[in-house]
Amino acid sequence: MPLETTEMDAVFKALADPTRRLLLDRLRERNGQTLGELCERLGMARQSATQHLDVLVRAHLVTVVRRGRERLHYLNPALIHEIEERWISTFDKPRLGAISAIKNRAEEYAMTGTPTSVPTYVYVTYIRASSEHVWRALTDADLTARYWGHANVSDWEPGSRWEHRRTDGSGQVDLVGRVLETEPPTRLVITFGESADAPGDASIVTFLVEPHHDIVRLTVTHENLADATALREISHGWPAVLANLKSLLETGEVLPRAPWEMSPVHP
Template structure:
């Protein structure tokens, strides 16, 4: 399996090279307008042949500027702002540190991130991060009540079998579950699919959102992809866009250093426009 390299100096070289081409910048603009597009949709919007579009998209993927998510037989393309954030942090934030403090305080806050408000089964939010760990360690971090309590502030409790209930339980001893759901699919240690909120008995009630964790091992690292779909509105998208990077930054810190971040990253206020 071949994975794109994590962000770093070589990745920035690839990002600059990719951004130098006007056609590739146009592809990124089209994904900014509507994320989660197929190759066919991108070709239609640009009057471009599939071969040309594929070559340009492959370069954007290698530069970490585009993330590809498979849905059945389709490959959906998402804009990934992480390299742009890294460029901003390296060359711009020093000149405007106060305004960009939210980005720089959490280490690698958004290593890879792509989001969309598209309808249907297209993921509403996609986040990818690289972790120096093995697949079993990442799986345990996602499913262990003790470990989730350390980096999330809630214990995720379940037997993690398909169809089982799971609960996001406070760690204050109250036993209160702030989120509940069902395990839709569990294939340890590589794939876990859960509902995020139980579906009500009233047919008029909205379906719960669905979260998918995909764990892909590669040599000494793991690529963890989180998709959160069926979000009800823009506010929910904004909430998960702030929450998931913070939670996963804490998970990454715990697995790589043995300690969670010194402050709760999700309590940081989002950067004002």
């Protein structure tokens, strides 16, 4: 579904200011920064930075995640992705992806010094549904099987194991994890990405469901990623899974083709 006119206006208004674009660039370099860290890196007064960040948050280009008393700022790629989908054709994507890959590889060769850490991934989407319906979609094995292609099976109690089971009748488990926190119907925290055959250090996924009138804002935060390859994989996977979830809750049907089967733009 294309962006509404008012949403698009807010996005382009936010991007029109060079200071706000610089803030986005700094978050792209290192996601999850506090206001103080952003001010320090930009040499900007807190009041000025706050005003620019407020514009980016209202345009849904930046998401704020609370960690105790801190407010961490993350890029939200959802709207930029929708803009790309509107103006970049399917036939242009492979060519643009190849050009981007050449540019990125050249920049990698030119860089010196120690490598930067892999940032936390944050994705935000808005769904026309109740928080109870979204919670059920996240925790019901039959529903996850419909929009994810795997059934997520657990009793979803803190400390319990959850399994990512295939739906081809084999019953094979591809991933396992543990439930860390459960606050129905608004917050679920799980470990993610362990192999069923070789459990070990896992990344952490937090689902935050925030209701507002007849819609919810679903924020998915993926932390403790192993490396840049893991970041690329989940950056392709989460938008696809969540688009299918959104379609199922809003229309009663998943997308006509599994979105994760599409090749990502960047290799």
